[in-house]
Amino acid sequence: MRQIILDTETTGLEVSDGNRIIEIGCVELLNRQLTGNNLHLYINPERDSEEGALRVHGLTTEFLSDKPKFAQIVEDFLAYVQDAEVIxxxxxxxxxxxxxxxxxxxxxxxxxxxTGVIDSLALAKEQFPGKRNSLDALCDRFGIDNSSRTLHGALLDAELLADVYISLTRGQESLMMETGQGDEGTGSGMVQIDLSGIQLPVLRASAHELEAHAAMLQVIDKASGEKTIWKKISIDLQTG
Known part of the structure; x- marks a missing residue:
């Protein structure tokens, strides 16, 4: 599956105020692996950035004045994202x-x-309701180094988001392997792995760990006024 992680920088927050795109950053994932086939474009918006936006991205009118206009990069951009799933x-x-x-x-x-657009912010809110889910917050949560992000930049943010997205969706990885050859008559390129014969090792707690566990249960039981459910279950088992 081809996926594109995409980010933009703009001259301001509202399209209705005449704001335009000034930077596009794209990172390619192929079967959830970074390919290095990235796209980075600066664009002349033919206007100044709003003061608040300029503080965020630092891309001045002077810097962007000799960059191509959107009309000059649109074909390359659309060819790059064509038929990809975009995050x-x-x-x-x-x-x-x-x-x-x-x-x-x-x-x-x-x-x-x-082929589709996935909002990683919506995914993060589903996994971490009520928590901060900005890109910086998610980098901190997943242990992703974002120390170089002193200003927002479309390509840097797309690279960070690629790591965040992979971390957000680890549970979606399938127990299926691509063989490149379909089952006869199905046209499928996937085969299912039979896990029924795998024997998982049982790691038993040591005596020290059992003692520590029992001590913690006593602390919890005392704090609850000796009303913990496991005591009732234990008594029921002994008398039943």
């Missing part, structure tokens, strides 16, 4: 700006060019 953090923001740029050129919306 974006807070996807509604980036796709709104991409749709606006494409609309200005009379092109179809962004989703018409890709």
């Amino acid at each position: 974006i953090h807070n996807a509604a923001f980036d796709t709104r700006f991409l749709d606006h740029e494409l609309q200005l050129l009379g092109r179809e919306p962004f989703r018409a060019h890709v």
Whole structure:
């Protein structure tokens, strides 16, 4: 499966205020592995960045003045993302700006060019409800080094998000192996692994660990006013 991790930087927060895309960063995953086939584009928005946005990304009007306009990079960009599944953090923001740029050129919306869009922010909120789920917060949670992120940059943020997305979706990895050859008559390129014959080792607790466990149970039992459920179960088993 080909997936693209995508991030953008813009001149401001609202399309309705005439803001434009100034940077696109894309990182390619093939079967959940980084390929190094990345895409990084700076774009001349033909306007200044808002003060708040400039503090975030640091891309000045002077720096962007000699960069290509979106119309000049659109074909390369669309060819790169064509038919890929795209992962974006807070996807509604980036796709709104991409749709606006494409609309200005009379092109179809962004989703018409890709197989689907996954919002990694929505995935994070499902896994960690009520917690901070910004890119920085997720990097901290998964132990991903983001020390070089002093300013927001589309390619750097896409690279960090690739690591975050892989960590977020580890539980989705399948117990299936690609063989490259389908089962006869099915057209499938997958075979299922039979795990029924695997014997898992049993690691028994040591005497020291059992003593520590019993001591902790006593502490919990005392704190609950000797109303812990395991005492009742133990008595029922002995009298039953």
